[in-house]
Amino acid sequence: MASATSACLLPKPVAPKFPCSPTIVASATHLTNAPFLNNASLSDQLCHAPRPCFRRYAKKNGWLDPFDFGDDPEMEYGSMYSEGKQDEDPRPPESPDNPYGFLKFPMGYGVEVASLGLKIRGDVRRCCCVISGGVYENLLFFPTIQLIKARYPGVQVDVLASPRGKQTYELNKNVRWADAYDADEDFPDPAEYTDMIGILKNRYYDMILSTKLAGLGHASFLFMTTARDRVSYVYPNVNSAGAGLLLSQTFTPDCVNLSDGGYHMYHQMTDWLGRPARGVPREPLPPLKVSISRKLKEYVMEKYTKAGVEKGKYVVIHGIQSDSKASMQSRGDTDSLLPIQTWAEITSTISGVKPVFVIPHEKVREDVEDIIGEEASIVFISTPGQLAALINDSVGVIATNTAAVQLSNAREKPCIALFSSEEKGKLFVPDADVKKCKIISSKTGVLADIDIETIKAAVQIFERPLALV
């Protein structure tokens, strides 16, 4: 008991110091009376490794602050602004009696210290996420946004994404503003660039996260937003030179293409965001969830009714080959579209439910009509929001590795996912069994060689519920 209390009295960062001398610590914690543990200098002597795993993520950059020797081990923290998560809404209510609209401060409210949490605990009130990539990458960022929401209660999350990626946030209720700005552009329009810097600066962010691999250029863009924490991925090669100077936290991905990481492509960032702090345990990464508004559902229902199918009696087919930008592929898996002939073979065996072909561009409609027939149900959908609504009303999904797979997993619809290789399948749908998702992968590593018979056998799962009814 006493040892437990004494351990609690210690500031938290001391705790991870112990692994380097586990035997001493073990004996110390077994003592019933361990007053010396309060002595910070002694606990320092116990372990002389400077700062082992508390700063595991922060590669200390001596250029940023040459006098930053880490946390002071002799510092004593109270629990006031240093422990636990931040408050949901620290703003006191407005005083109803006051004609000038002043706030009504409760007794003992110190305006001067109210913002201390921002400094000590590292509160984040406004957070901006700059996300590179298209729909798929943005969709996979949803769990991270949820994590931020859970880790920093009351945070306002804004998003900066490419025009296509921005459409994804129709499905996300946790985001406040979503602005279209293509961070991937190497030579942005100077007017747009400066305008965006001005907008971001005006919003006074506490933290700006970026999933674009930053070099000096992108790092200076983040720096100019004057956010307190500038967190970004950096290039894993020489291109990252100088970026660390302008960023407060950097992640080095394993390879140049972040999307190769599959479903957990942002794992370094989520690791860091969910890191344990004083009085806060590690924040688990929530599963991918999307929410679809009623308006959107109604709109899409009208759309697929026009195409000739009813709610709950169709299968969504997604991943028809075309050169459209709206095919919602991942950047980590370029071989993820099947020609319409293959789709015709796959869907030929489906009976009981109707396949709905999702085309990313109107020009594909003719091809589909040529091969499937005039009576084929075709829905033109280019935004992830409508696709999600369509999937939500369907029996299931047959799709190659496009956003449709992730959306069906998020809405917990049965899904047959066609992958070019087994490794890709494991990367992009990590726990397929739990998610009602059947992965069928090509043996040769080329998606076009995929075994049609296996798919035909798998497709039968969509007919079972009807047979039961």
Add this chain to the structure above:
Amino acid sequence: MAEAILSFSKIIKPNAPTSCLQTTRLDLNSLSSKSLRQSYSSSGFSHGCQKIEGSKNKRAELQKMRALPDLTLMAVLVEHMEGQRDMITHKSIWHLSDVAMKNVYTFYIMFTCWGCCFFGSTKDPYYDSEQYRKDGGDGTGHWVYEKQEDIEETARGALWREELIEEIEQKVGGLRELEEAGKKEEELVR
């Protein structure tokens, strides 16, 4: 013999005219030709004149009065001729240097251009049109009344509330089911 050497000096100098007259008288007494000439010259300028004693070789004198450093209002030129009366020329036109004239004309042209632009623009029908004068703007200089981001933001807010209501309904439904189950149990017990 009439050497005309111009000397430049200013009219206003701290020399008192009385002393000036005194020196001329002294020169007259000495009867030297040079001093005679000088006495003439100085007597011609008896009002507000000055004389520098060291400059006995000067044959003509130019006096200027300036309104501004660059703007000469009046000039008086005195030419001395041997054995004749002095020629005194008053010039009261403005004397401007080339640079000063250039400056004046530049200013005139620039003012004209600015005036044309400014007063011309006040007559521009665009600024009086509805397109420019209508209500709108969000105070950021972007003269757009409804922004796409705003619409999307409110839509997302609505979505959030929708989900919240659904969650609450689910919870309430669960509670109701529990209550009903409890009631049934009670009935069964009875």
